[in-house]
Amino acid sequence: MSNFFSGMTVRSGIDISRRDMLARLGSGYGLVGLAAVLADEMASDRRVARAAEAALAAAPAAGTPLSAKSPHYEPKARRVIHLFMNGGPSQVDTFDPKPALEKYSGKAPPADLVNTMRRTKGTLMPSPFKFAKHGQAGIEVSELFPHLSRCIDDICVIRSMHTNLPNHEPSFLMMNSGETQPTRPSMGSWLTYGLGSENQNLPGYVVLCPGQPTVGPQLWSNSFLPGIFQGVHINNSELDPKKVIKHIANPHVTPADQRRQLDLLRKINETHLAARTRDPQLEARIQALEMAFRMQTEAQEAFDISRESAETRKLYGEGEFANGCLIARRLAERGVRMTQVYFGGGQPWDDHGDIANHRQHAKKSDQAIAGLITDLKSRGLLDDTLVVWGGEFGRTPTAEGSKGRDHNNLGFSMWLAGGGVRGGYVHGSTDEIGFSAVDGKVHVHDLHATILHLLGIDHTKLTYRYSGRDFRLTDVHGEIVQKVLS
């Protein structure tokens, strides 16, 4: 029995309660569906059983004997939307103004401030973008984000992020899984493992990206966690809801014909089951087939942004990323635990050649992100939705070539907004030129610990036994950043 769930109402004898649970599911569609399916896995498999309990624990189906609260403490946020600015936005051009760069423009940076593993070693380059104070908090944001600046009082900027390596692939993996090699489950997988999902007609962990980001599917891998916890990648360059989720519709039969097929299948399966007395795995598959049938309607609807009003569409603006943000809100509304929206395929923010290209990326995302925050807020969803913005690392305050910036892992900016986050606040700082985080440093592990904390999970107790060891998202690291909490 995992220490994570000690003290829960659900005991290890899930066999006992299973029939009860299935009976309660009945034809009505209970929120404990996932838990039921999971609980019906080979009972001898302790790991899956534990996973099942994770889902049970989180199923907010009040009034059933299986209703359980979040395992560790009352969560501030119930779901996460992670806006992944893949490629690495430059901190000194976005959220971390450095007037000193004007002063030292064209000069070599002070040796004691620079400690990069990268080969490019240019001279200091001021930001081509102007910064101004915004909101009641008076937080400085660059001119790249005119829309977002108006939401700054809801945002907590962390200017003191750092990570291990200045290379894309290891840093993508670190941001997603807390390890630079492709050998660990992603944060979304950990979250769905720990909390289950609030909607059984949708995947619990959705990844939106037109095409694929650098590294690819390993970024949403379940790794050694059961397959059910892997992220479902939606290529949102395709907007036809019939096509966004694989196998979501059958183009060869009408819904009425498919219902007829399912009725026959159920009869055949029930006859088969009756001859075998009790078998939870057979029952589970019968249930899962029915769920799948219903999921077709709900999932298509969830991804169908044409159902949004013209006003809402306008709020987000146009483009793949804007559509991704809008889908993310629809998924948040429907209880999806974690949605990642990648800015684009590959690593678009990787502006080695000319930092001015940041303007294009900002233009494609600024309105959409501000729209998302505004929309979440007006629907009362921002209170319990955690929005995370950032790349896998930042960029050098020195120039690469004449106009670009290279990778930098020693200091960069991210921001949080929503459930449990202290809005209108800046946490931490980098050195005078914006190279390294110096004050209130936040490692990616610390960010993970904080995100888990906001979701009601103690990061040191969300563990999974594999290969003779209990693993965590934060490995042996991670400190909750108390100051960013509201």
Added chain:
Amino acid sequence: MRTRWKVLLICGLLVPGAGLVRASDAPIAEQLEFFEKRIRPLFVSHCFECHGPDRAKGGLRLNTGDAVRRGGDSGAVIVPGKPDESLLIEAVGHRGDIKMPPKEKLSDAEIADLKRWVEFGAPWPADQPEAKSDSAPFAITAEQRAFWSFQPVRTPAIPPIRNDHWPAGSIDQFILSRLEAAGLAPSPEADRRILIRRVTFDLTGLPPTPEEIDAFLADDRADAWERLVDRLLNSPHYGERWARHWLDVARYAEDQAHTFQARMYPNGYRFRDWVVRAINDDMPYDRFVTEQIAGDLLEGPTETKHDRETAVGYFALGPVYYADAGCAFKASLDELDDRIDTLARGFLGLTLACARCHDHKFDPISQQDYYALAGVFRSTAYREAPLVPPEVVAKYEAGQKEVKEHEQKIKKYQEQEAERLTDETTRHVSRCLTAVWRVAHPPAGSGRLNRSQIAKEEQISEVVLERWQNFLVPDKLGELPQLATWIVDRAAELPVAPDGKGVPSAVVEAALVFEQEVLAALAERSAKEQQHAAAVAAAPEAEKSKIAKPALDKRQADLLAAVAGPKGLCAVPVDKVEGLLDATHLVELTGLKARHEVLKKSVPGKYAFAHSLADGQAANMKLHIRGNPTRTGDEVPRRFLTVLSPESPVAFAQGSGRVELARAIASPENPLTARVIVNRLWQQHFGRGIVGTPSNFGSLGERPTHPELLDYLAGRLVSGGWSLRKLHREILTSATYRQASTDVARHSEIDPDNKYLWRMNRRRLDVEAWRDALLMVAGNLDRAAGGPSGSLTSSDFRRRTLYGMVSRHSLDGMLRLFDFPDPNITSERRTVTTVPLQQLFVLNSEFMVREAKALSARVAGASNDDTARIYEAYRQVFGRQPTDAETQLGLEFLKPPEPDRSVPADPSAPKSTLSRWEQYSQVLLGANEFTFVD
């Protein structure tokens, strides 16, 4: 950088029950946990060298609570609750006279941790046994040696039983004795139809054909079952099925998880095929192990040399991590970690990964053990071993060399021409200037010429023109005094020269003046060079090198630096020469390039090779203190694990040591090797191993449910010449295996997990068997064996799933959906999940629709009558006749009318293009009866 390495993996701290505290305990428990996580490791790694169990510099030790409270020669080092008054905090802050650690100040975070701990009152868990520290010498206790899995394999006595009618052999006696002890009884033998389906899937991963079922049912010989088992064990599909189980352990894949500069394994399938062959040939398991670890180094018949080189694919196909500047070293260490992990868990059922940073907290594995093995793999290199005669390789290499040489020739020609053209452009630099003017001042009214046209007319490279454009701007002109008077604008005021290009005469003149300046500088330089050469020629030998080159004056030197030479404004890039060449030169270059194309096609292509290994430079590794490669300890000789060595382990002497390592693992004396593999076999046959954690036989793994049976089987394996086939046969001919899977309520209450095997476990087909069975009953299965992998997503790919590409980077969607393990890490068993997304695949995927159509067509061929067709469909899909009720259900479903399949008026309206029979076929393929094995 420094802190990152400090505590990579503290395995023990995360284990429930092993830590000091639980969440619900009092705050003091959290403080102690904090101590164990933050403070003790810090003392161990930074302070013990001088203040630990072995040394007490300044009279201070920091290894026990008492010692810390006692303090050192300077008195108390800690005032509990008051960090500001504590000498320890002052010392680590490097604020006073005492600065600790003297060489390297702790990080701010570490100092903060120490302060926090002192604020807590410096709690130290007094009642806990001393945690094992890095400096405490590693010793294996008698208790650890006595742990069950390190004990030699015993020959257990066959236990007594009461029901002596049931057992068919010794296995059954072991099983029955536990059942009887638990108050359980075995289940009756399953129906023969169930049995043939069970064993056929089990051994071949395919369903039995209706004909095979009929033949078995009709076989009334006493040994009909044994004959069936033998037939299947001799089927080529047996190797395919059981190879896949091993490939899970081997984390077999054909690429890497990352994309940049990833090493691919296009010949990876050769290892997969080697495993299939080894299993079909019943290669003795000890040999199977030895070849995978050291095949490339083993002596043996020449004709099987390539097989041995392929066998080490177990390691050679391992993940290679992204390695750019800064992370290359860590990546190489992580790769070693993969090799050690896959070796230890795969062959020995031991987890060694935590010993990378410290001695294993639970098993008798020291950090030295880890680095002893790491040294073996560090001394091993990846090698692509040719599987063809040396002449073929030589021809390939010669061809490649020829191609390369030709490429050099082309490059040289281009360089030489670039130099010539650069010189020419420099000497006619006025063209560049004029061209810039023309681009900036298109003649009014006439069609505007673009830059490339102008460049062409002026016979200069467009790149050069662009460079001049960027240079001839007011900001830059000052850099060359010769251009101080260059006319940037005022076009309208100037009379146009009579050259027809619309350029003002003043501009043409200015350009020519500039050109003269350049030519003069060139001439001056060349004169000076000649002068120098003459002086050198005239001077005595000893003086020659002392004669200084006469310098150009600065004005001219600056001019030439800016304009001439390979870095000047007039430099023609090597890859742009083609556009500027005259006809003769152009013909020459095009000829060279054409020849290159011909050459590339005519040289022999890449030969067949295996991803293999070779011994590299043999060298021991130094221990990495707390896993930190920048803090190395003593060198550790390459050798086998201490706990598995009869006395103290002997250092390996042959090359990397892989042969010795392989022999130590594949030894009958090794208590783990045979136990681990027989347990894997048992797990696949029954759904659960005798040890429930097949790759962890250590103290954190599960204990065997039937330890004597495990030893009995391990002993049988070794005495049977390590033949896996014999072992399969013994297991499969047991009464235990042939039990029905039906639930018995009373037994279920006593043993809900069926640990004691009072019945057979009903199991869902894994993704390979399920896909293969779908293809087979639909009549679509292509049974071709071996060879390069295909894409599972391709509709043309109808081979067994084993032959589908396995990707670390982007695992096939169907595999992913149905619980295929992540091939980045070794897998001991498949998890089984049942989720709606899988059922969406059943309901809607093109794959299912295609197989349903094929099944429908197949059945249609059997008869025109629906009842007879239903009969045929049941026979193919379920291997049995339908009941009357099932036939009725089918007829009801198939009842007319057929769905309207005409094109509807509104093309977006949903329509059914599947006939009733196709829809019916899909239902049968989606049934639980097809998906599960009783």
